[in-house]
Each structure stands twice: as C-alpha cells, then as structure tokens.
Amino acid sequence: MKVKICGIRTIEAAQHAVQCGTNALGFVFAASKRKITALEAKKIIEALPEHVWKAGVFVNEDAATIKKIAETAGLTHIQLHGDENPDDYRSTGLPLIKAVSVKSPEDLEKIDTIRADYILLDSPPEEYRGGNGSRFEWDLAKAIGKSKGNIILAGGLDPGNISEAIAKVNPFMVDVSSGVETNGEKDLAKINDFINNAKKEREEV
Template identity: 30%
Template sequence: MIQVKICGITNKNEIDYLNILKPEYIGFVFAKSKRQVTSEEAKQLSNNLDKEIKIVGVFKDSSIDEILEVINTIPLNIVQLHGKEDANFMSSLKASVGESVSIWKALSISDVENIKKYADSKYSDLIDNILIDGDKPGSGEAFSLENICKLLKVDSNKKNNCDLTNSPYSFFLAGGITPENAAERIEKVNPFGIDVSSGVEITNEDGTRTKSFEKIRSLIEKVRAINVN
C-alpha cells in the first residue's frame, strides 16, 4: 500500500484537515524554511493530532543534541535528515534514539554517489528509509524519474517500474508531487510512499501559503485508488 506523508504542517487548521483525511504521516520542519516550526509549536499542534498518524521531524545539519532536544519535547516517530549527515552521524543518532525512532535519509536526485552509496544493504542497519527529492526541497519542482531504478540498484520491469523486491529500502518519493501527477509518478517508480508539501497548498489573500483540504483530499483519494487496484 502506497503511504502518504503531508509535510510542512504549521497550523491547527491543517491538523484538523489531516485528522479527517488521515494520511499515514505528517511532517514538522525544524530546519530553516518558510514552513519551519519550533518544537513547542509542533508539540501544541501534535496534541490535537490523531494518534494513528505518525509524526516526522525534518532536520538539516542539526547536531544530535539538537535533535534529541526536539524529541524530548515532541515524541517523533521518524527523524528525517536533509543535510550532509554521514554514516558516522547516523550511527551515533541511531544509538541515541534507539529502536523507537526511525531514521530516514533524504537525498537529492542529483546526488548520484550518495544515492548509490545508501542504496547498499550495508547501510540498512543505520537508516530505515531513503527519501528521494529534487535539488530544491519544498520548491514544488518535479524532476525526471528516468534513472531512479538504476540509482537504487534495482531492476525495472517492462513498464519501467522499479522492482524493489531485493532492495534493502522501500523508498519515499518527494519533489513536485501534486494531486494531478501523483498517480503517474507512483506508477513510474513504484515508491513505498510519497512526500508532499507545496503540491497540496494554496495561496491565501494575504500571500501566505497553507495546506488545502480539497487538494489533500484529492491526492489521498487518488493514492488510495492505486492501492485498491
């Protein structure tokens, strides 16, 4: 079943939408971003979140102490790393958070060497999932999916879908996913899940961007239809 993560949650209205629509994951961004929240803000928002929805904390080049400080405030299910964190860092983080918190490593589609590196099974004890994103996370820009199967060292079938049977990871796909293109992008590379932020946003009259109930609903309905088929 294709999983859905709605990232960049910043306000109570969005929490209310997600409690109704029930994606598998939501993401709070603790890295520098227009969607950045503090741990206290995330805690207040998560207090009203359906307990079946898992919480992902997004970090970029934070220290282990900084990550643990957030976890002490809000009980994250997953730590998602978007920076230059290496295997030694992830090993230390894994030892610090234990088995109760999963670690996802986000990689840019242009970072060929690291995608090939972390797709190797010898890293599967350090990270629980790979997330493949574009060059500008959060920008809403889609990227070519042509080489993903090859980079993940898996075969593709006659439809050019990735065959992840022997891969150590069931990766998440991010970058420019919208309700309109989600089905096509899922069919192309067969990810375990998708990570969407700007693709389900609208611009308010004051120029701020926020998640749209209708866009999230449309996205999740289309993903669920794939799961049924």
C-alpha cells in the same frame, strides 16, 4: 499506498489530513518558510492519533538538539535532509529517514551505503533543502520501490501527477508539501485530492 503531508503548521491542516487518511505528518525545524518551533509542533501533535507518524525534518542539526526537540514536540520519526550520516543520529532513539537528492543514476547507487530506516528520494536543493515544489526525473528511479521496501518519494508531487509518480517509482510512501498548498498555505481540498489519488493508484495497481 502510504502518504505523508509535510510542512504542517496548523491543527486544522493536520486533523484534516488525518481525516482524509494520511499516514504521516512532517514538521519542519530547519530553515524554511514552513519552519515551526518545538512547542508549536507539540500543540498540534497532542491533538493527533497515535498511529500517525510525526516526523521532524532537520538539516545538518546535531543529534543532541534533535533529541531534545523530538522529546519536547513528541516526534516519532527523524528526517535528515542535509549532509548527515545517519549513524551519527542513532542516539535519538527514533527511526531515521534520510533524504537523497536525485540528479543522476549515481545518486541512486549511493542508497545501498546509507544505513537508515527509510530513504526519501527528493529533487536537488534550491533555496531550501526540500519543499521547493520541483521534481526530479522519475525514470531514474523507475520501479526502485519493487527492489527496496523503504523508499519514500518526494519532490514536486501534486494531486495531478501523483498517479504517474507512483506507477513509475512504486514507493512505500509518497511525501508532499508545496503540492497541496495555495499561496503558501495548506489547501484542505488539495490535501484531500492528493491522498485520494495516491491511495486509489495503489488499489488499481
């Protein structure tokens, strides 16, 4: 099971997540309490190994701006978390992750029309487009990962429920932000527990 820790803002949290075995880190460039600048992200990314994904999270940003931020920060993937059409962002030259808010079976039916490298299933937006700590009904996406090999599961995941989420959805990757935080800051112990529980679940399956 591959794991992405999102909303990274410090070198300490990033390096700890890598040591625990994370496969990807997310940096938020949209309106969020976890927003980071391109130069701040660059300092963190320069301290990380090459094999780890460095995904930039954007909401309805134009492609030219995203490309500039990606080049400055050293991003390897682009996560589109708004109302974007991924076809408009091919010019960034990086793999695209498109977030889909899941409220009903109809939302999952739209996935087949989205031309992105990865599909991220998330709970419906609240104050922000993502990272709100709420989950959607996993039964809606039951075992969708068995039919599609590019599903990333997000939304309300934490060390305590990750095993159940993986068992139901069977995603390619799981993505967590608020679920590994305490008082709004990344909690190193929770990061460790989340990654261990996620990878253990896949081994048992």
